[in-house]
Amino acid sequence: MTLSTARPGLADSSTPPKVTYRVRRGKGRYTLTVLAFLLPSAIPLTLFVLGPMVAAAWISLQKWNLLAPMSFVGFDNYAKLLTDTTTRDVFLHTVYYIAGYLPLVYIGGLALALALNAALKGRAFLRGIYFLPVVTSWIVVALVWRWLLNPSNGIVNSTLAVFGIDGPGWWTDPVWAMPSIIIASAWKDLGFVMVILLAGLQAINPDMYEAAKIDGAGWWRRLVSVTLPLLSPSTFFVFVISLINGFQVFDQVYAMTGGGPNGASEVVVQQIYDLTFRYGAAGEASALSWILFIVILAITLIQVRGQKRWVNYE
């Protein structure tokens, strides 16, 4: 059911054809037909994704500033990165981001999805409103939240001041910079998570609730014992996507804090960008990219393998 058909690699793509497409009469012509349909996508994917992917692996073994000729250094870049405290810091910041963002966006998205699933009126309208931030660009979201969370005259601190609370320095304060980014990001993605969970909720057979009700299960009991287990495929999807995207967090960091103050919110991708275009260390940047890719791949595979333990496919 769920992810296996909706996501990479796991889908069964070899549906046996019912029609024998005159294969024998013109094999050459058939090959040409296949190529005609496939090349428009195969050429750009090869030239601009697969090729560069391999090239990045090669560049990661070089010392290179993008201008002077490369010199081969083997795994030096990796060794340097793995012992570097900056690498450790940017990964820690990225994990901090995910640890704050994921619970916020999941619990918030679940609350809204449950509420909309129970609401009788205005569901489509409200869903439209909740989804609005999803279609907005990260840069706009970052700017708007920089303004809302402006320490001196932003609406959040002005409102807190009315109640006599001295609001924090938000994105200007090393301690509050990452929480500011987390709040803005969760706000943007809440609607996305809500729509996925709502679709999952609507796919649950109402008889299951009736049965639980007859057994005398209360609201909380039904949520924990019926809804959440049956919703687990959608939850799994949200977790996989959120972790993949979370490790690649960049746009909102770039526009909200630029990684600051004093590198307090510097994340992995920002570091890749800076290594390439500010420090002229393209080899190291490529090595860090590959480390990031391997981390993402490993975490995704662990999740896919671990899903048997908790994801319920009926």
Added chain:
Amino acid sequence: MNSRMTGRALAGWILLHVVIVAGAIAMFFPFLWTVITSISPGVGLTVTPALIPENPSLDAYARLFAERPFGRVILNSFGLALVTTVVQLITSSTAAYAFSRLPFRGRGIVFAVYLATMMIPLQVLIVPLFVELKTFGLLNTYLGALLPTFASAFGIFLVRQAINQVPRDLDEAATLDGASHFRIFFSVIIPNIRPALATLTIFAFMGSWNSFLWPLVVLRKPELQTLPIALAGLQGQYTTEWDIIMAGSVVSILPMLALYIFAQKYVIQGVASSGIK
């Protein structure tokens, strides 16, 4: 509300509506505040705009277009998004047709490789892509910004799912009538997958309109910039002139908003189906 509701049900009803209303305010207020700020002139270092502006004015918008090449920037974004969308519709539907209807040896592997490209973060490709386009002299060109967006594994997957749903009897009938694959593709398949193509149109357009990292890397000249980059740049020039920064944000949101309102159904269907199918 039902007068026979028990206390508990009433509490539930209240909680439900508190969540719904609080959610709607939290999601919508920032947009409202953006618009309010953009028409409140003179928002500087210390002033918080009033909820209802006393002297609303479109000054910030006028300055935005007078002092920065914002007209050009909007055209850039629009042009790039349009080309990306059209090309992705073509590359996605042709590839999807091959993966759904044209069996060939190794098709499963090729499809798996296509899908695997979804897992590759753009960041991994930044350095080699930059060098590649530099070699071809495509830095600071629209084509350079466009090329890496021409094929999307997500789009191919989405359309393939739709083509798989088209009954094969339809192709069979057409084949018996002597139709070629091109004929079947154009007159049987395409008319039957319009909703999926609509979903893809919106996602491709939205993806391009909002994309940041790659245009930031390729398009270095001010006159080539797209909206997200020009917006990020506003902060540098108008650090505390929030009315102008918010005016830029409104300008950037409006076209997406229009598209979204017009095609909400397809956007939400696209997202919803990715999670449960």
